[in-house]
Amino acid sequence: xxxKAVGRPRPKGGGAVPFAAVFWRLPWLRSLLLLTPPLAWFVxxxxxSLVLLLVTAFWxxxxxxxxxxxxxxxxxxxRILNEPVYHDIVGRTVLLAALxxxxxxxxxxxxxxxxxxxASRRVQTLLFAAVLLPLWASYLARVYxxxxxxxxSGLLNWSLQSIGLPPANIGYTNVAMWVVxxxxxxxxxxxxxxxxxxxxxxSLVEASADLGARRWxxxxxxxxxxxxxxxxxxxxxxxxxxxxxxITPLLVGGAGSTFIGNVVFSNIGIANNIPFAxxxxxxxxxxxxxxxxxxxRLGAFEAL
Amino acid sequence: MTEAVTPKTALRLQxxxxxYGQVVAVAGVDLTVEEGExxxxxxxxxxxxxxxxxxxxxxxxxxAGRIELAGRDVTSTPPYLRDTNTVFQDYAxxxxxxxxxxxxxxxxxxxxxxPAREKRVQRALEMVRLxxxxxxxxxxxxxxxxxxxxxxRAVVNEPEVLLxxxxxxxxxxxxxxxxxxELKQIQKDVGxxxxxxxxDQEEALTMSDRLAVMSNGQIEQIGVPVxxxxxxxxxFVAGFIGISNVITRNGVRLVVRPEKIRMLAExxxxxxxxxVEPGHVEQVIxxxxxxxxxxxxxxxxxxxxxxxNMDALGDAQKFEGRPVRLAWSKEHxxxxxxxx
Numbered sequence: 261x262x263x264k265a266v267g268r269p270r271p272k273g274g275g276a277v278p279f280a281a282v283f284w285r286l287p288w289l290r291s292l293l294l295l296t297p298p299l300a301w302f303v304x305x306x307x308x309s310l311v312l313l314l315v316t317a318f319w320x321x322x323x324x325x326x327x328x329x330x331x332x333x334x335x336x337x338x339r340i341l342n343e344p345v346y347h348d349i350v351g352r353t354v355l356l357a358a359l360x361x362x363x364x365x366x367x368x369x370x371x372x373x374x375x376x377x378x379a380s381r382r383v384q385t386l387l388f389a390a391v392l393l394p395l396w397a398s399y400l401a402r403v404y405x406x407x408x409x410x411x412x413s414g415l416l417n418w419s420l421q422s423i424g425l426p427p428a429n430i431g432y433t434n435v436a437m438w439v440v441x442x443x444x445x446x447x448x449x450x451x452x453x454x455x456x457x458x459x460x461x462x463s464l465v466e467a468s469a470d471l472g473a474r475r476w477x478x479x480x481x482x483x484x485x486x487x488x489x490x491x492x493x494x495x496x497x498x499x500x501x502x503x504x505x506x507i508t509p510l511l512v513g514g515a516g517s518t519f520i521g522n523v524v525f526s527n528i529g530i531a532n533n534i535p536f537a538x539x540x541x542x543x544x545x546x547x548x549x550x551x552x553x554x555x556x557r558l559g560a561f562e563a564l
Numbered sequence: 565m566t567e568a569v570t571p572k573t574a575l576r577l578q579x580x581x582x583x584y585g586q587v588v589a590v591a592g593v594d595l596t597v598e599e600g601e602x603x604x605x606x607x608x609x610x611x612x613x614x615x616x617x618x619x620x621x622x623x624x625x626x627x628a629g630r631i632e633l634a635g636r637d638v639t640s641t642p643p644y645l646r647d648t649n650t651v652f653q654d655y656a657x658x659x660x661x662x663x664x665x666x667x668x669x670x671x672x673x674x675x676x677x678x679p680a681r682e683k684r685v686q687r688a689l690e691m692v693r694l695x696x697x698x699x700x701x702x703x704x705x706x707x708x709x710x711x712x713x714x715x716x717r718a719v720v721n722e723p724e725v726l727l728x729x730x731x732x733x734x735x736x737x738x739x740x741x742x743x744x745x746e747l748k749q750i751q752k753d754v755g756x757x758x759x760x761x762x763x764d765q766e767e768a769l770t771m772s773d774r775l776a777v778m779s780n781g782q783i784e785q786i787g788v789p790v791x792x793x794x795x796x797x798x799x800f801v802a803g804f805i806g807i808s809n810v811i812t813r814n815g816v817r818l819v820v821r822p823e824k825i826r827m828l829a830e831x832x833x834x835x836x837x838x839x840v841e842p843g844h845v846e847q848v849i850x851x852x853x854x855x856x857x858x859x860x861x862x863x864x865x866x867x868x869x870x871x872x873n874m875d876a877l878g879d880a881q882k883f884e885g886r887p888v889r890l891a892w893s894k895e896h897x898x899x900x901x902x903x904x
Contacts, residue, residue, distance in 0.1 A: 461654070461656065463652050463654055463656035464656050464658060466621075466623050466643070466650075466652070466656065467650070467652060467656035467657075467658070468658075468669070469622075469623075469642070469643040469644045470621060470623075470643050470644075470648070470649055470650045470718075471644075471649065471669050471670035471673060471717070471721065472644050472645075472670055472673040472674050472721075473644055473669075473673045474644050477673060481669070482658060485660045486659070486660055
């Protein structure tokens with residue numbers, strides 16, 4: 261009886277078919293209803309603006325009127341390719357993004373390892389809160405806090421002087437940017453790394469010890485390779501967030517700290533050359549596309 | 565194998581205890597396993613058999629007691645320095661390594677040179693009949709094949725004692741029975757001491773040289789399969805191995821194994837020296853090869869009798885509800901220790 265009832269839902273007494281039964285009979289309808297709003301958002305807002313960006317990049321502006329000239333050409337890209345200053349800016353941005361990613365990976369791994377595999381449940385919760393807490397504060401506030409620390413007369417130099425060391429003038433340099441970026445994006449590296457580490461079964465660690473591997477050997481041979489997709493997933497965040505940033509270079513960077521984002525910003529605001537800004541913006545998009553392709557090959561998306 | 569020597573002790577446990585908070589997992593175990601023996605720890609879940617295995621492997625530290633491997637005290641030795649290897653229940657194969665790399669990992673860690681290592685891995689693959697699959701990843705193998713890889717990965721290191729934690733638990737019945745025979749054969753061939761954990765009594769009886777029946781963290785009985793089955797020391801053992809057939813007569817608890825009980829035909833003479841008790845059949849349970857009869861005795865209590873299904877089918881059911889006389893010989897009954 262019960263089996264029959266489940267297997268073939270029938271309206272009682274000739275009434276309307278129950279609402280849920282419609283979805284049961286037409287599974288595609290449920291998918292359609294669930295997916296339409298996010299897909300619409302994705303296609304209209306996200307995808308369309310990306311296409312628009314790409315199209316705009318192939319237009320130019322009239323040098324006298326600064327009006328956009330809708331004629332297909334590659335002037336913007338030629339300019340980026342030919343002027344060494346843009347090579348420097350792109351190189352600096354990519355290099356710093358890579359450096360920040362590497363720093364965060366090195367810092368996050370032991371922390372996430374402790375969180376996932378050593379700490380008690382209570383400590384784990386506390387550490388989780390500690391990692392996420394900075395994200396509650398405004399990005400600007402956190403960058404300004406670092407200015408107060410790295411400033412010439414800031415907390416860092418004050419501390420160094422009080423123990424008799426010479427001051428480290430790293431405020432408003434690329435070093436300051438490296439420190440601040442590494443700090444700001446660290447949670448985005450810790451969380452996926454933690455998630456990946458927690459999913460490494462304890463029995464694999466035991467099996468490794470059982471086969472004669474000491475703790476470090478086990479971490480190197482078993483835990484690290486299995487957690488790598490998580491680290492790569494985290495690196496997508498740290499790398500792309502650094503790549504697209506323009507506020508930190510503006511606030512803690514110095515004269516030689518211009519990022520792609522800053523050039524984009526000034527071309528939109530000051531120079532009013534939106535096509536050139538669009539052309540510049542395609543560079544991080546292209547870099548990220550390559551990066552994501554490599555990440556996908558390393559299995560990063562299985563860890564998300 | 566040059567000359568017959570007295571068997572050496574591979575593993576010795578003395579007064580080993582382990583508790584987790586209030587829960588006592590292993591409550592004082594003494595145990596000696598000889599070299600080359602297939603020794604089984606049999607018990608229901610929660611009896612402490614897996615904890616005991618983990619204590620031997622070194623994954624847990626005992627609260628008290630002493631663990632010796634080949635005469636050497638290893639109580640405080642970490643697992644990576646113990647001459648034991650484990651076949652895990654979930655196999656615990658490294659998913660990012662090929663089958664060959666999995667099997668060779670222990671040798672690699674110990675610094676065995678590549679040519680020698682590859683040769684031994686190849687031999688191990690052949691032993692478990694997986695030659696040619698060395699390049700595959702564990703997730704490209706079936707459950708039975710993974711089980712073999714786990715076995716090969718442990719055996720290839722030639723440990724003093726090989727520990728197996730319900731290694732066949734995840735396989736279906738048919739495959740499990742095949743693997744039981746194969747596992748026993750491999751153990752004979754390599755001559756490594758096996759300590760095997762299972763909750764399957766049939767598996768324990770078929771494979772073991774000796775077995776220990778565990779309950780509540782303690783060993784109830786240790787012996788060869790025939791002894792444990794035919795002469796259970798406690799009511800728990802009698803009930804856990806085989807069908808619990810315990811009756812009290814004249815203040816004594818007795819066990820009669822079901823296949824030792826004869827159901828007499830009407831007017832049949834049981835012969836001399838047989839105990840005969842009347843009762844009636846409450847239930848007839850057909851189990852393929854045999855049929856079980858649950859008999860309510862007139863003096864109270866139940867006994868199960870088993871008969872081979874040699875006769876025509878369908879005749880067994882007619883016994884249900886009928887009066888019947890059961891007969892068994894005195895030498896087939898065993899008195900249980902009191903107070904257990």
